[in-house]
Every structure is written in C-alpha cells, then in structure tokens.
Amino acid sequence: MKRLLLLLLFAAFVFAAQNTNDDFVKLSLDKATPARIARITQDVGIALNAGGRELLISAADISDDSVALEITENGKIICGGHDPNCIVGFDENPKITEMTGVVVIFLGVKKSFASMLMALPGLESGTCEKFGGEVDEEKALNVVFVPDGFGTDERRLFEESAENAAAAFRVTEPFASNIGKFNFYRAEFLLGSSFDWQDEKTQAEVAALVRGCRRTVTAVLSKGIEDIGYGFMLSGIALVPASLYAPGRDVATKRDGEAILAHEFGHVFAYLGDESLLNVGNLYKEADTPPFIGYPNIDEIGCPNWCSRGSAASPACAEYWRKLLECGRNANAECFDAVQKEFEGTGRKGLAMDFVLGCDFGTGCVSGTGCFPGALYDYLDRFTPVKKDACVMSGGQSFCPICTVALEKMLKRFG
Numbered sequence: 001m002k003r004l005l006l007l008l009l010f011a012a013f014v015f016a017a018q019n020t021n022d023d024f025v026k027l028s029l030d031k032a033t034p035a036r037i038a039r040i041t042q043d044v045g046i047a048l049n050a051g052g053r054e055l056l057i058s059a060a061d062i063s064d065d066s067v068a069l070e071i072t073e074n075g076k077i078i079c080g081g082h083d084p085n086c087i088v089g090f091d092e093n094p095k096i097t098e099m100t101g102v103v104v105i106f107l108g109v110k111k112s113f114a115s116m117l118m119a120l121p122g123l124e125s126g127t128c129e130k131f132g133g134e135v136d137e138e139k140a141l142n143v144v145f146v147p148d149g150f151g152t153d154e155r156r157l158f159e160e161s162a163e164n165a166a167a168a169f170r171v172t173e174p175f176a177s178n179i180g181k182f183n184f185y186r187a188e189f190l191l192g193s194s195f196d197w198q199d200e201k202t203q204a205e206v207a208a209l210v211r212g213c214r215r216t217v218t219a220v221l222s223k224g225i226e227d228i229g230y231g232f233m234l235s236g237i238a239l240v241p242a243s244l245y246a247p248g249r250d251v252a253t254k255r256d257g258e259a260i261l262a263h264e265f266g267h268v269f270a271y272l273g274d275e276s277l278l279n280v281g282n283l284y285k286e287a288d289t290p291p292f293i294g295y296p297n298i299d300e301i302g303c304p305n306w307c308s309r310g311s312a313a314s315p316a317c318a319e320y321w322r323k324l325l326e327c328g329r330n331a332n333a334e335c336f337d338a339v340q341k342e343f344e345g346t347g348r349k350g351l352a353m354d355f356v357l358g359c360d361f362g363t364g365c366v367s368g369t370g371c372f373p374g375a376l377y378d379y380l381d382r383f384t385p386v387k388k389d390a391c392v393m394s395g396g397q398s399f400c401p402i403c404t405v406a407l408e409k410m411l412k413r414f415g
Contacts (some may be wrong), residue, residue: 024056027118029102035119035204037235040067041112048118050102057104062114064413065089067106071099088116090214097121105211107236110271112294115234119208126189128213131159132166133183137214140183141414143169144215146206149223149242152192157246161221162186164245168258173398174408175262181415185213194224203235216414217268219261221245229260231267238264255397262392266399270406273298275384275394277357277374295376296406297393299383301361303371306385306402308364311371317359320352321373325380356380357388368401 024047027038038046045058053073060082061068066089070080078099079086085095088104096104103123107115128144135141145162147154166184169175175182187210195202210218218235221242230239243249244257266272273295302309311318320343327335336353343352361383362371368386375382384394391400399407 034123035208037204039113125212128185142183142215144185146187146220160247161245172262178411229264231264297402306366307362310363311361312363313361
C-alpha cells in the first residue's frame with residue numbers, strides 16, 4: 001500500500017498570472033516562451049502580448065467543447081459577436097490565427113472556467129496514429145499517448161506500452177462500460193523527445209506539439225519518473241511512469257498501472273480531488289485555510305453535496321477532530337504528541353489520527369458513502385465520501401460512488 005500511495009501523489013502546476021484593473025490576466029508569448037496555458041471565464045479575460053501586438057481576449061460564451069471569443073486590439077473589436085470565425089474548439093481555428101498571429105486552442109472546461117492554449121504559429125506540431133476506437137473523432141473521448149524519454153529506436157516499445165495503458169481503461173469502471181466512446185492515438189512523431197516537467201513551460205510545450213492531434217486528454221508515458229504520477233488539470237495532461245505499462249510487467253505492476261492512470265485521469269478529466277491525508281505532521285504549514293475550488297468529491301463538514309449536512313459523528317470523534325485540527329493549523333508537533341497521549345490515556349489503542357480519519361461525520365448520505373475527514377493531502381477539515389483506500393482517488397482500485405457520478409456526467413458528453 002505504501003508503494004501505491006507513492007504512485008498516487010498528485011501535483012498541479014498553477015498558472016501564475018497578474019490581474020489587471022480591467023479583469024484581464026496578463027500573458028506574453030515570445031521566442032523563449034512560445035506557448036502558454038491560461039484559464040478564461042466570462043468575467044476574467046486575457047491581456048495577450050504576442051509578437052508586439054496587444055490583444056484583449058474575452059469569453060462571450062463557454063460550452064463543453066468550445067469558447068466564443070471577443071478579441072479587441074487598440075480599442076477596436078476585430079472578432080466577436082458569436083461569429084464562427086471567432087469560436088475556438090479542440091482544433092486550431094485558422095481564421096483566429098490569421099487575425100491575431102496566435103494559435104488559440106480550447107483544452108477543456110472545468111466547472112467555472114475554460115483552459116486555453118495560446119502559442120506562436122512557428123511551434124510545429126505533428127499528426128498522431130490512431131490505434132484503438134471507432135468513434136467519430138468529433139464526438140469521441142480522444143486520448144493521445146505521448147512518449148517521454150523513448151528513443152527513436154524504441155518505437156515498438158512505445159507502441160506496446162501505449163496499448164497496455166489503453167487497456168487499463170477497459171478494466172476500470174465507469175470507463176469500461178463506456179469504452180465505446182474512446183479513441184486512442186499515439187504521438188509517435190515525438191519519439192526521441194524528453195521533457196523537463198519541473199519547468200512550468202513544459203505543459204504548454206507538449207500541448208502545442210500535439211495540437212494537430214484531436215484529443216480530450218493527453219497521457220504522457222514518461223521514462224523520467226518512477227513511482228509517482230501527476231495530473232495537470234489546467235493543461236489536460238496526465239503524466240504517468242512508462243515502466244508501469246511496459247511489456248512483460250508483473251501482475252502487481254499491471255494493477256498499479258491501472259490504478260495510477262485512472263487516478264490521474266480522474267484529476268484531469270473530471271476535476272476529482274485527492275481523497276487522502278498524507279502530510280499529517282505538516283497540516284496547514286503553508287496555508288491557514290484549505291483550498292476549495294469545486295472538486296465534486298471533496299466537501300466541507302457535513303458533506304452537503306452528498307449528505308444532509310447534519311453530523312452523525314460521536315462526541316469522541318468530534319472532540320479529537322477539533323483538537324487535531326487545531327494542532328495542524330498551528331503546525332505544532334508537540335500538540336500532536338499531547339493529543340496522542342491523551343487519546344492513549346482513555347484506554348484507546350492506535351493513533352488518534354487514524355481514529356479520527358475513520359469517523360463518519362455524515363448523515364442521510366448517498367448510498368455507499370459517508371463524510372470522512374482528511375483530503376487534498378494536507379487538510380483535515382475537508383471531507384471525502386469514503387474511507388481511505390476505498391476509492392481510486394485515495395489508493396483503491398475502484399472509484400467511489402460520488403466520483404463515479406462525476407465521471408459518468410463527463411462521459412455523457414461523448415460518443
């Protein structure tokens with residue numbers, strides 16, 4: 001289980017931007033940074049500097065598969081009014097490129113915002129080879145597998161690894177029941193490439209390189225990472241260790257590969273949050289309040305999104321949860337030790353934290369769920385539908401009921 005927890009580590013690079021007074025986010029493209037990824041909403045647009053041109057880009061409308069843009073230059077609207085030439089989807093709109101000198105591509109919508117790739121046209125793309133699925137690409141859930149660290153002489157190894165990774169969707173629900181909605185592609189033109197995932201520019205670079213491939217999610221099979229995976233929500237990239245899908249792997253490695261791909265795909269595709277608490281000794285080390293940005297499977301105390309908000313927790317559960325939460329907010333190791341000694345003094349065995357993590361704070365919940373504390377790795381006052389290890393998003397092999405509903409809602413858009 002320790003190995004699987006390591007496999008499920010999740011990181012998301014956040015696009016750092018500066019708001020202007022006019023509710024636009026500043027973004028620049030140049031030779032050193034030819035591609036960037038940003039978010040756009042109907043309230044906050046993008047102030048883009050590209051090739052010496054200053055453009056204000058707003059979203060007139062956001063749908064599941066496109067964004068209708070309004071683009072202004074020097075105070076003059078050069079594109080807008082729901083003109084088809086101003087609508088950008090998963091493929092490049094050459095009219096927008098012609099008008100702005102920038103490639104603009106829709107990467108996906110996440111509840112209240114859309115992710116957008118913006119790149120200079122000189123960054124070349126390639127075409128991908130389809131190896132699975134028979135769905136019209138305009139309607140399909142298209143998954144593109146990208147090689148990272150594979151040599152040009154390792155084409156067959158990459159092909160077989162991609163096939164093994166695609167097969168993982170056939171054994172994990174709800175993907176297995178919806179496999180007829182998937183198409184699978186390989187970006188073999190990127191054999192010989194290696195990417196630096198510590199560089200925040202890499203996500204945009206990879207998204208730009210595969211922009212010629214119709215894709216919903218980009219899955220990178222990387223030789224550069226071991227035992228960990230990453231789900232980059234903004235760019236729609238799931239990064240997983242290539243070794244988990246190599247030909248000849250053992251059964252345990254195969255199962256780990258199925259779990260980690262489902263986990264990272266859950267982050268990227270349905271915006272699912274991590275249902276586990278790992279950094280017990282460092283709770284709130286860097287933040288006084290937990291993030292809460294609309295994960296469908298993460299909630300506040302009482303879990304009103306899938307329970308009745310009332311708490312069924314015992315007095316002991318509520319007491320030790322409050323005490324440990326206070327220790328975490330103060331990042332006080334001595335406090336944790338004191339609570340543990342008090343816990344043991346009551347005759348209880350084990351760790352106070354494990355006791356609290358097993359407490360159900362929910363009542364009137366959706367069947368098969370409760371309201372359990374500990375989520376997003378660091379936050380004891382964020383709650384999940386099931387106990388640790390009972391969901392793909394916390395180390396299990398299957399999705400919990402709430403995650404399944406969120407995934408099925410997304411899957412209905414395709415096929």
